[in-house]
Amino acid sequence: FLQRSFYFRPGIIPARRNMWAESKGLIDVQPVRGTRDFGPEDYRLRQWLFDEFEAVSRLFGFEQFETPVLESEELFVRKAGEEITQQLYNFEDKGGRRVALRPELTPSLARLVLAQGGKLPLPAKWFSIGQCWRYERTTRGRRREHFQWNMDIIGVSGIPAEAELLAAIVLFLERVKLSSEDIVIKVSSRKVLQAILERYSVPEESVGPVSVVVDKMEKIPLEKVEEELSALGLSAEASAGIIEATRVGSLAELEALLGAGNEAVLELQQLFSLAQGYGYADYLQLDTSCVRGLAYYTGVVFEGRDRAGQLRAIFGGGRYDRLLSTFGGEQRPCAGFGFGDCVIVELLRDKGLLPAPAHEVDDLVVVMDESLREQAAGIAQKLRVAGRRVDLVLESKKMKWVFKQAERCGAKRLVLVAPDEWEQGLVRVKDQATREEHNVPVGELIDK
Numbered sequence: 384f385l386q387r388s389f390y391f392r393p394g395i396i397p398a399r400r401n402m403w404a405e406s407k408g409l410i411d412v413q414p415v416r417g418t419r420d421f422g423p424e425d426y427r428l429r430q431w432l433f434d435e436f437e438a439v440s441r442l443f444g445f446e447q448f449e450t451p452v453l454e455s456e457e458l459f460v461r462k463a464g465e466e467i468t469q470q471l472y473n474f475e476d477k478g479g480r481r482v483a484l485r486p487e488l489t490p491s492l493a494r495l496v497l498a499q500g501g502k503l504p505l506p507a508k509w510f511s512i513g514q515c516w517r518y519e520r521t522t523r524g525r526r527r528e529h530f531q532w533n534m535d536i537i538g539v540s541g542i543p544a545e546a547e548l549l550a551a552i553v554l555f556l557e558r559v560k561l562s563s564e565d566i567v568i569k570v571s572s573r574k575v576l577q578a579i580l581e582r583y584s585v586p587e588e589s590v591g592p593v594s595v596v597v598d599k600m601e602k603i604p605l606e607k608v609e610e611e612l613s614a615l616g617l618s619a620e621a622s623a624g625i626i627e628a629t630r631v632g633s634l635a636e637l638e639a640l641l642g643a644g645n646e647a648v649l650e651l652q653q654l655f656s657l658a659q660g661y662g663y664a665d666y667l668q669l670d671t672s673c674v675r676g677l678a679y680y681t682g683v684v685f686e687g688r689d690r691a692g693q694l695r696a697i698f699g700g701g702r703y704d705r706l707l708s709t710f711g712g713e714q715r716p717c718a719g720f721g722f723g724d725c726v727i728v729e730l731l732r733d734k735g736l737l738p739a740p741a742h743e744v745d746d747l748v749v750v751m752d753e754s755l756r757e758q759a760a761g762i763a764q765k766l767r768v769a770g771r772r773v774d775l776v777l778e779s780k781k782m783k784w785v786f787k788q789a790e791r792c793g794a795k796r797l798v799l800v801a802p803d804e805w806e807q808g809l810v811r812v813k814d815q816a817t818r819e820e821h822n823v824p825v826g827e828l829i830d831k
């Protein structure tokens with residue numbers, strides 16, 4: 384019943400509780416349903432991924448922030464029927480407060496921006512990596528937590544903001560050796576649906592809830608989509624207009640549908656031109672069926688998919704100019720994206736691009752005679768102060784075990800503290816790469 388590492392074996396939700404083991408008094412060693420442990424092997428892979436997220440964010444001049452995983456429930460209570468709010472991991476705490484484990488990072492970002500008041504210099508370019516939660520009731524046994532990388536630009540109303548965010552994503556993809564042959568970034572704008580709804584005099588506030596319904600089109604029958612659109616008050620004609628607008632596959636077609644001066648058309652034309660400038664245009668595909676399932680988007684939206692179409696969205700984002708004002712704050716233009724830690728790992732594994740970061744230390748320090756333990760401790764500490772990673776063997780071990788441990792910890796050097804050599808001020812050093820062994824004066828150990 385040992386849980387296999389999650390990252391390396393996707394979709395393997397931990398084995399059911401082991402009733403036999405528990406009957407013997409062993410606690411349930413599985414993590415809570417829908418959550419993952421990150422043992423050292425998984426944690427190294429996760430660290431590699433997060434280091435890439437961070438490196439790209441810093442290459443774009445973004446600043447890192449963090450907010451609590453626990454938020455006031457009200458931050459996520461929205462009336463647009465989004466899955467993300469229907470699966471809220473919410474509860475009442477011992478103080479009677481209605482709280483929730485955050486399902487996404489953007490509302491927390493908005494809260495933090497508002498907390499800074501008018502003194503926040505704009506534009507603000509912020510990034511964060513945080514665990515997000517959902518309470519999935521279905522028996523599918525899906526995960527209930529994942530980590531998301533977010534980058535957001537606050538205070539820039541123009542398309543250059545969206546283009547810059549996409550450039551960051553593409554840089555990440557290319558750093559992990561993916562290309563436009565592997566990934567397509569579907570791009571559209573909520574202003575397409577807005578323009579259609581205007582034609583049928585549907586109030587603009589419906590764009591969010593209508594988008595939430597349209598976002599489900601890939602997953603539910605068309606009749607159900609039409610039913611839900613009708614429940615939102617759309618006429619049969621308006622629903623037909625919306626569904627037709629999700630079938631546009633090029634900018635030229637969109638221009639023909641909405642007219643050359645339409646804002647969505649102009650903005651998307653600018654986005655594709657900037658994409659040429661950055662050099663990532665071949666990732667982009669205009670697809671008006673891409674609306675994303677978050678109600679608060681107000682403009683450009685995008686999502687990353689594997690070109691083979693086997694996986695769920697790898698990332699998603701867009702413009703959300705009204706979120707701050709819905710929290711009672713001053714309206715500020717915002718754009719951002721969320722990039723999960725799971726689908727990307729599945730894709731990299733499928734492509735044979737997943738690294739397997741090994742545990743490694745610089746020195747394995749071994750005491751050959753317990754009378755020299757204090758001396759060995761001193762050597763280990765000096766090596767560490769000099770910045771070398773040291774695994775100090777803490778008890779008397781046979782050499783067979785020592786050689787095995789040297790492999791396990793990827794030691795570059797074996798440092799043996801033994802009586803005969805010590806009397807001459809020497810320690811025995813074995814270079815693990817060259818297998819060469821020689822006696823080294825203790826004082827010269829550091830700069831070797």
Ligand SMILES: Nc1ccc(Br)nc1
Nearest residue numbers: 486515516517527528
């Ligand atoms: N929003 C959200 C949270 C957690 C997981 Br797993 N998926 C989506």
